[in-house]
Amino acid sequence: MAEWIQGTVTDNIHWTENLYSLKIDADIDSFVAGQFTSLALEIDGERIARPYSFLSAPGQNPLEFFFYTATGGVLSNAMLELQAGDPIWLKKKANGFFTLSEVPDSRDLWMFGTGTGIAPFFSILKTAEPWERFERVILVHGVRANADLRYQELIENIQRDRPEQLLFKAFVTREEVPGTYHGRIPAAIADGKLEEVCGLELSPENSQIMLCGNPDMVKDTVEILKERGFKKNRRRTPGQVTVENYW
Ligand SMILES: Cc1cc2nc3c(=O)[nH]c(=O)nc-3n(C[C@H](O)[C@H](O)[C@H](O)COP(=O)(O)OP(=O)(O)OC[C@H]3O[C@@H](n4cnc5c(N)ncnc54)[C@H](O)[C@@H]3O)c2cc1C
Known part of the structure; x- marks a missing residue:
């Protein structure tokens, strides 16, 4: 069992009714971009813990996480109330294999995230590795509403640094939003819309x-x-599709 340590919340940014980010100062071990840790609070005398992806890059301080308040969700709703100075438990050692070291080389790297599932991609995009290994990086964010499209400034900053390499596309399911595409990511792949708007073909090669x-x-x-023709990427049988399910 990895060791728990206590961190201190330095900021709690409420983006919308259901989305917020915590910044946490904590002396954790170094991690790899794309990994997650566990966060926990004592609730009614019990330590309630759940896994959360780092949004911050390795070495960045404070640590940053991006949350959705799940309906009736015990921990996500409790963390929403945290304020600067409050304590929070974290696992000292990070976990997970949703990292570029597990992804084989290719020309293009496509990143598809829904909701807060975009967090590990930000951590990865803040490092040098994607830009050194891939010609093009295509970040695709699927959300319900325009208000769920957070961290636009971060994306714009990365785009400014990598104008030839980073492409960003947003898909919104419940609203028509100028500058974004209406619908779900899988449907946009199935009908060719994603490739059309990106001007790039998805191919196993x-x-x-x-x-x-x-x-x-x-x-x-x-x-x-x-x-x-794509295959799931596994350690023993490398493929082209690497996944992280949030629930
Ligand atoms: C590897 C990993 C990394 C994760 N990273 C994040 C992260 O960075 N940010 C984050 O918000 N969550 C993340 N999660 C989900 C997180 O661990 C919790 O499940 C979530 O916060 C709900 O916990 P809860 O105690 O509030 O709700 P619970 O009472 O445990 O209810 C869980 C239910 O909430 C829904 N749910 C869970 N997570 C989400 C979500 N992100 N968006 C919408 N609905 C959800 C599902 O229907 C699920 O059945 C991650 C999960 C995994 C496995």
Whole structure:
């Protein structure tokens, strides 16, 4: 069992009714971009813990996490109330294999995240590795509403640094929003819309794909990609599709 340590909340940013970010000062071990840790609070005398992806890059201080308040969700709703100075438990050692070291080389790297499932991609994009290993990086964020499209400034900053390499596309399911596309990510792959708006083809030869967040998006996208010849990426049998399900 990895060791628990106590961190201190330095900021709690409420973006919308359901979305917030915590900044936490804590002396954790170094981690790899794309990994997660566990966060925990004592609730009614019990330590309630859940896994959360780092949004901050390795070495960045304070640590940063991006949350959705799940309906009736015990921990996500409790953490929403935290204020600067409050304590929070974290695992000292990070976990997980949703990292670029697990992703084979290719020309393009596609990152599909729904909701807060975009967090590990920000951590990865803040490091040098994607820019050194891939010609193009395509970040695709699927959300319900325009207000859920957070961290636009961070994306713009990365785009300014990598104008030739980073492409960002947003898909919104419940609203028509100028500058974004209406619908779900799997549907946009199935009908060719995503490739059309990106001006790039998804192919097993040239594309590595990382999927993170809602398990329905992950499952439906994997199924569509399999029909097009993609394979799940596993340590023993490398493929092109690497996944992280949030529930
Ligand atoms: C590897 C990993 C990394 C994760 N990273 C994050 C992260 O960075 N940010 C984050 O918000 N969550 C993340 N999660 C989900 C997180 O661990 C919790 O499940 C979530 O915060 C709900 O906990 P809870 O105690 O509030 O709700 P619970 O009472 O445990 O209810 C869980 C239910 O909430 C829903 N749910 C869970 N997570 C989400 C979500 N992100 N968006 C929408 N609905 C959700 C599902 O329907 C799930 O059945 C991650 C999960 C995994 C496995």
